[in-house]
Amino acid sequence: MPNPIKLPEGSVCWPVAALSTAAQNVHHAQTCLHRPRAGDNVVSGVTRWERSYADSCAWIEWDWLEMSEGTVAQADPLNVRSNVLLLDERGRPLLSSRRRATLATLVYLLPWQGPVLDRLRLGDVGPRRTARSGPARARQRALA
Numbered sequence: 001m002p003n004p005i006k007l008p009e010g011s012v013c014w015p016v017a018a019l020s021t022a023a024q025n026v027h028h029a030q031t032c033l034h035r036p037r038a039g040d041n042v043v044s045g046v047t048r049w050e051r052s053y054a055d056s057c058a059w060i061e062w063d064w065l066e067m068s069e070g071t072v073a074q075a076d077p078l079n080v081r082s083n084v085l086l087l088d089e090r091g092r093p094l095l096s097s098r099r100r101a102t103l104a105t106l107v108y109l110l111p112w113q114g115p116v117l118d119r120l121r122l123g124d125v126g127p128r129r130t131a132r133s134g135p136a137r138a139r140q141r142a143l144a
Contacts, residue, residue, distance in 0.1 A: 012057075012085070013087055014085070014087065015088075016086050022106070023106055023109040026049045026058075026060070028115040029048045029049060031048075031115055031119040032046050033045045033119065033123045034046075042065060043066040044064060044075065047062065047112055048061035049061070060081070060106065061080070061081050062075070062076075062081065063075035064116055072113050077104045080104055086099050
């Protein structure tokens with residue numbers, strides 16, 4: 001039996017067929033930096049993108065890591081948090097596995113790296129080391 005999808009209050013429904021249009025109307029809302037911990041100077045953070053409606057706001061957010069100077073990547077491409085309920089062709093909610101994959105595709109379509117790199121340039125994160133030891137190790141450090 002599939003896991004039920006738990007969404008925050010104020011969820012917004014999007015038909016999967018409208019995903020490419022939704023990607024064009026979503027804008028960068030904020031990017032937060034996580035200060036490196038002592039002994040681990042890898043910079044990471046969270047970025048959020050939104051689409052406003054008359055009475056609600058759809059949002060998606062995900063964690064990222066600085067892999068090298070000028071290069072950022074998602075910490076976990078299938079871990080996209082959102083208040084968006086995706087609906088199939090019949091108007092039924094997608095299974096959680098398909099929802100995760102579809103939201104990952106939406107993130108792929110967004111030009112999110114630019115705003116994150118701008119925030120890194122403006123942010124005072126102190127001395128830092130990039131995650132050169134590979135994505136799996138970097139992901140472990142970011143999630144620890």
